[in-house]
Amino acid sequence: MSDATLFDALFGAGRHEVVIDGHFVCGPARLDDTPVAVIGTWDTAAVDGNLALAIAGEVLRVVEADAGGTPRPIVFIADTQGQALSRREELLGLNGCFAHVARCVDLARRSGHATLTLIHGEAVSGGFLAFGMLADRVVALPDAQVRVMDLRAMSRVTKIELERLQTLAKASPVFAPGADNYWRMGAVSTLWESTGGDWPAMLTAELAAARQVAGQDVRARTGAERGGRGLADIVAREVAGA
Amino acid sequence: MNSRRISYFEASARARVAALADAGSFREYCPPAERRTSPHLARLDAPVAFDDGVVVGSATVDGRPVLIAAQEGRFNGGAVGEVHGAKIRGLLERAAREKPAAVLLLVDSGGVRLHEANAGLIAISEIMRALMAAQAAGVPVFAFVGGSCGAFGGMGIVTRLCDEVIMSEEGRLGLSGPEVIETVKGVGEFDSRDRALVWRVTGGKLRRALGEATRLVDDDARDFRAAAIAALSNHRRAPADLADLKAAQAALARRRSAHPETRDGLEVWRALGLPQPEAVPMLSSDAFNRQLHELSAEA
Amino acid sequence: MERFEITLPARAAGAARQTALAGVVSSGNLEVLVEAGQDPATCAIEVNTSAHGFREIWEAVLADFAERYPAGGLRIAINDAGATPAVVSLRLSQAFEDSTGEDS
Numbered sequence: 287m288s289d290a291t292l293f294d295a296l297f298g299a300g301r302h303e304v305v306i307d308g309h310f311v312c313g314p315a316r317l318d319d320t321p322v323a324v325i326g327t328w329d330t331a332a333v334d335g336n337l338a339l340a341i342a343g344e345v346l347r348v349v350e351a352d353a354g355g356t357p358r359p360i361v362f363i364a365d366t367q368g369q370a371l372s373r374r375e376e377l378l379g380l381n382g383c384f385a386h387v388a389r390c391v392d393l394a395r396r397s398g399h400a401t402l403t404l405i406h407g408e409a410v411s412g413g414f415l416a417f418g419m420l421a422d423r424v425v426a427l428p429d430a431q432v433r434v435m436d437l438r439a440m441s442r443v444t445k446i447e448l449e450r451l452q453t454l455a456k457a458s459p460v461f462a463p464g465a466d467n468y469w470r471m472g473a474v475s476t477l478w479e480s481t482g483g484d485w486p487a488m489l490t491a492e493l494a495a496a497r498q499v500a501g502q503d504v505r506a507r508t509g510a511e512r513g514g515r516g517l518a519d520i521v522a523r524e525v526a527g528a
Numbered sequence: 529m530n531s532r533r534i535s536y537f538e539a540s541a542r543a544r545v546a547a548l549a550d551a552g553s554f555r556e557y558c559p560p561a562e563r564r565t566s567p568h569l570a571r572l573d574a575p576v577a578f579d580d581g582v583v584v585g586s587a588t589v590d591g592r593p594v595l596i597a598a599q600e601g602r603f604n605g606g607a608v609g610e611v612h613g614a615k616i617r618g619l620l621e622r623a624a625r626e627k628p629a630a631v632l633l634l635v636d637s638g639g640v641r642l643h644e645a646n647a648g649l650i651a652i653s654e655i656m657r658a659l660m661a662a663q664a665a666g667v668p669v670f671a672f673v674g675g676s677c678g679a680f681g682g683m684g685i686v687t688r689l690c691d692e693v694i695m696s697e698e699g700r701l702g703l704s705g706p707e708v709i710e711t712v713k714g715v716g717e718f719d720s721r722d723r724a725l726v727w728r729v730t731g732g733k734l735r736r737a738l739g740e741a742t743r744l745v746d747d748d749a750r751d752f753r754a755a756a757i758a759a760l761s762n763h764r765r766a767p768a769d770l771a772d773l774k775a776a777q778a779a780l781a782r783r784r785s786a787h788p789e790t791r792d793g794l795e796v797w798r799a800l801g802l803p804q805p806e807a808v809p810m811l812s813s814d815a816f817n818r819q820l821h822e823l824s825a826e827a
Numbered sequence: 828m829e830r831f832e833i834t835l836p837a838r839a840a841g842a843a844r845q846t847a848l849a850g851v852v853s854s855g856n857l858e859v860l861v862e863a864g865q866d867p868a869t870c871a872i873e874v875n876t877s878a879h880g881f882r883e884i885w886e887a888v889l890a891d892f893a894e895r896y897p898a899g900g901l902r903i904a905i906n907d908a909g910a911t912p913a914v915v916s917l918r919l920s921q922a923f924e925d926s927t928g929e930d931s
């Protein structure tokens with residue numbers, strides 16, 4: 287889905303003022319009478335320092351504007367091929383920029399903003415870690431792709447034959463690309479499988495669900511319940527001693 | 529503690545823990561005898577380790593209670609898989625509840641373990657959330673970076689969430705490793721075999737000069753311990769509230785405009801006004817720290 | 828990976844042993860975990876190795892260890908990533924020494 291079509295489908299035509307500026311997207315929208323802030327990346331962005339700071343800056347503006355009032359839900363749009371690969375970005379500490387974005391998302395959560403990520407297009411590795419994965423709920427839109435690395439590259443790096451990886455990928459969600467794999471492992475809360483539904487109503491329901499789990503990280507437990515991640519919850523609890 | 533020099537770079541994760549903690553104080557959670565090995569590595573017919581490449585437990589440092597996690601860089605590059613990540617996350621959750629004086633993260637990792645890439649990526653995100661929750665509960669988290677794998681990928685992000693980052697020049701900190709950048713963007717973008725360049729772009733001195741590492745020490749486990757003790761009594765706090773984060777945002781933006789074309793640490797030394805930029809890689813950490821201190825005193 | 832278990836006769840370990848781990852699983856290296864076992868007259872060893880077809884050499888190295896040390900009553904587990912016999916012997920000795928609890 288391209289450009290404004292996505293936001294028309296999510297909020298209804300005329301009910302949002304989301305602006306797409308290159309790889310950055312942001313703006314206000316409404317769901318029924320609830321104002322919502324939309325912030326994210328666009329067009330399979332390679333997230334560099336400037337884009338990370340744009341996201342962080344917008345999160346901070348929303349938090350500041352709502353301080354003392356009703357914190358708006360924040361809907362993050364994740365469409366990223368991953369982090370920008372550049373010597374200059376490394377030198378300037380792109381990892382630190384991503385950590386900063388993460389802290390800003392955490393501040394929003396602690397300040398009472400419901401947080402929800404919509405994966406549109408693709409969500410890859412570092413670009414997804416920085417903000418998308420930190421929301422209280424993550425929804426994969428139809429045809430969304432989620433991965434660390436494609437199987438071909440993975441085969442080269444791990445020196446495991448591609449055919450073997452392809453066979454194993456059918457049985458296990460643990461390494462192969464796919465939004466459904468991330469669903470089974472608990473990192474994607476919901477898969478929206480068709481473009482036909484009443485998206486504004488579905489989005490409203492997702493935001494309510496996000497509010498219910500705000501501040502808790504339920505992903506490992508969900509992953510265990512869905513049979514995709516058997517050890518994370520058990521081991522973490524054993525070490526946590528709780 | 530030992531009175532003899534122990535190279536932190538060469539030491540195993542367990543040796544690092546032994547060198548940082550008070551003698552005999554370390555108690556391990558989920559120890560090797562429990563055999564919490566990775567089922568995913570086994571399924572791919574790859575060797576497993578009884579601790580899945582990370583040691584977690586409690587200890588005292590200079591008499592103060594801490595929780596410690598140490599990644600073993602020699603096992604699969606310290607990479608984070610499901611069990612490995614869950615151990616670190618669990619430790620941070622324990623910290624939020626028990627409120628030790630600090631959590632010490634001895635990072636030595638290239639990031640996500642590709643054999644279980646999805647589990648690893650999610651685990652790092654869970655570590656990020658648990659780390660910020662521990663900080664919000666008032667527990668500072670200190671990262672130590674001085675191993676052969678440095679702190680890259682998601683663990684590079686985790687490191688930068690910490691209140692203090694203690695590095696040696698040998699340690700490296702970044703997001704994408706030079707090999708990855710070279711593979712995708714070409715040798716002209718980043719020549720990963722030019723080791724001197726790699727360190728000028730990712731090494732401890734650059735990170736200290738940019739204020740990302742809070743302390744720079746020599747490659748000696750005793751110095752890492754001394755830095756841990758110093759940080760326990762007086763440490764920087766990671767930005768957390770709106771005012772802090774706005775200031776951090778401005779500082780990050782300023783750095784980008786202050787170094788508009790910079791692609792080599794050498795240019796950072798020059799811009800900072802260090803007396804002999806070319807000689808920086810040869811300086812001891814003491815001499816380098818002194819030069820930085822003098823510059824900040826002048827400013 | 829190739830996996831096998833061997834139980835060797837060995838002199839009783841005598842003093843109480845504590846769990847000990849030596850080595851790291853990295854290329855050309857291995858980890859050796861020593862724990863208390865059941866039978867004081869034997870040493871039970873489980874090997875997981877990435878190098879296939881070297882069982883005879885393993886048996887020789889392990890038999891040598893069980894002769895040299897009072898390893899009776901111990902259970903040993905090994906994760907190997909292609910270590911040479913010399914490195915295997917060294918790690919077995921280190922883990923055994925550590926299990927006597929004299930280091931800390």
